[in-house]
Amino acid sequence: MIEWLQAPEHAQWVDLGITVGGRLLGALVLLLVGLKLAKVLAGWVGKKLQNSQLESTAALFLGRVILIVMQVVLLLAVVQVLGVPMASMFAVLGAAGLAIGLALKDSLSNIASGVMLVTLRPFKVGDLVTINGVTGKVEMVSIFQTRLRGADNQVITLPNSLITTDSIINLTPDTxxxxxxxxxxxxxxxxxxxxxxxxxxxxxxxxxxxxxxxxxxxxxxxxxxxxxxxxxxxxxxxxxxxxxxxxxxxxxxxxxxGISIPFPQRDLHIVDGGTAGSAPVPDMAKAS
CATH class of the missing domain: 3.30.70.100 (Alpha-Beta Plaits)
Structure with a gap:
């Protein structure tokens, strides 16, 4: 096996395998370590934002945005480690972005609606709201959806685009x-x-x-x-x-x-008779 690998006609394949394998290994390590580091950094930044003067809903939303941005940057770094030319990569991403944008227009609408909710702030985390006929306490406002906790402890998930196109009744602002x-x-x-x-x-x-x-x-x-x-x-x-x-x-x-509370009542009058074109049902009592 070693002699086969050392043969001149096979040397270039060995070098290619080592190069590609090294790149794959490096990209895998970078991906695993980067994902872990991105979650830690995003969590740290999110806590700092929540401890600052920033409103809690905006802090949670920005924390999610920061995590996604870090993951996108990490993906581009992994692609570069694999040796893919960035110019070609951006061209492919540009062409694919148009198709993906058309296919995911509803998701993009949710993202835009999420930004509007954080900017306009019709409610915040912890508020009791009624949206689209559903009432619950706001637990989280993410990029795509908002999560409520209902009175029966059920989890209610609403797309952000549905929230911004419907009436929002905030039951909490006043005391x-x-x-x-x-x-x-x-x-x-x-x-x-x-x-x-x-x-x-x-x-x-x-x-x-x-x-x-x-x-x-x-x-x-x-x-x-x-x-x-x-x-x-x-x-x-x-x-x-x-x-x-x-x-x-x-x-x-x-x-x-002795004060009565009336309730609606309805009288039903049932007429006993045969249908049109049929003989009437005989009265058995009279027949006897």
């Missing part, structure tokens, strides 16, 4: 939220008693804020009920529990006072 209950009472019931009872329940609850003061108004005269608008303000953290418990307390109080 309080308004609870609005619409309760219908019967037309024969005492409206003043129903309003005063609801106000008493809200005023006795320590979670209900004094300013703005709770109110109870007649919203409308419905088809089967007088609809009352019962409103108060609570802190963001108390919203869900306070709304549920106030609803329960008002129902129980109205029951004890």
């Amino acid at each position: 309080m939220r308004r609870i609005e209950l619409v309760v219908g009472i019967g037309y024969a019931d005492d409206i003043d008693l129903a309003k005063s009872s609801a106000l008493e329940i809200m005023q006795s609850d320590s979670r209900v804020l004094k300013d703005p003061a709770p109110t109870a108004l007649v919203y409308e005269l419905g088809e089967s009920s007088v609809n009352l608008g019962i409103r108060c303000h609570v802190a963001n953290a108390d919203y869900f529990n306070a709304k549920c418990e106030l609803t329960e307390q008002i129902k129980k109080r109205y029951d004890s006072l």
